[in-house]
Amino acid sequence: MTKSKESHIIIQPNHVSTAKYRYTSIEKNIMYHIIDKLQEVMSKDPFEVYNEQKIILELRQLDKNNNYNNIKRAVKSMAKKPVEFDIVIPKENKIRKNLSLLIAAVEYEVRSKYITLVIPSTACVFFCYVGGGFTAFQKTVALSLNSIHSKVLYELCCRWADRGGFNSDLISFRGYLQIEGKYSQIAHLRNKVLNVAKKELQEKADLCFNYSLEKRGGKKYDYINIKIFSNKKIEDKEIIVNEEHYNYVYRFLLLFYPNHIDNSALLYTNQISNKGFLDKAYSRFIRLDDDLTSNKKDKSDIFNLLRFVILKELGISSP
DNA sequence: CCTCATAACTGGATGTTGAA
């Protein structure tokens, strides 16, 4: 009920990130939404027979701006390019090679804010088979990352977080990031891929990383060590909302900002909650409530106190 | 919701520096 910052975890099969397919940032966001919608069909059975899936997406969720052409272009390009991926069947120690289009059909009405994607059954295996390993990560975080490299590195961080990091030679690392043969200059790799992602994860994600490059084979940098940290800065911001306090604060504010006038009460409660002042507000309001019921102060006194002093202290700019 | 100008990003090319 009370939402300060949703942490909506989604599960993604590992072959999605290792597939031979170079996603753009928007395409990746579309993938996240598709996978999110298919969460309840996730299966560990490699022979699961899937039905074709129809997925309706709201365009507004896919792009924070108003340029829906970009989304439509991304959807069309996904509908054109097939993806190659391997299904790992651990029990039988087999690997099944696949090639499939991810989207069989796209439908939308002109000027509609929704778009319908038809996912063929052969692609459902791609989206839903988690028997070969999967990674769980926060959907909102993944969506909020701008750079495609940040997204991929975030997935890698979530995947290897329990081991604290991973090492890799640069050739396969480039493979993970879908940048084979690109950023051949080490400075480009550093400044335009690694540092960008590092900074973005530090700002937005629950996990972040540090890296060091090594020369193992010769004179060239050819090896990377990645250490994964949980991002304290972000975690601290994620306040666990006390539902009881939240409701109390909300009901108290309703006395002065009733719903038949506007939704200020809700608005203020959420702002207080987001700034982490819920507990402070709660104890303050209890005292005010006491004063009110014992007639120490009357309602207009408290209203003025609220408007001119208390709400400002609670981080609300213009009550 | 769409269009369009422009800001920002991507990634290759070129020249310079510095260590072995």
Next chain:
DNA sequence: TTCAACATCCAGTTATGAGG
């Protein structure tokens, strides 16, 4: 002398957001 790293530049893309 040589080869990799580093610094800059730049053209082609893609993202952004005001205005229609």
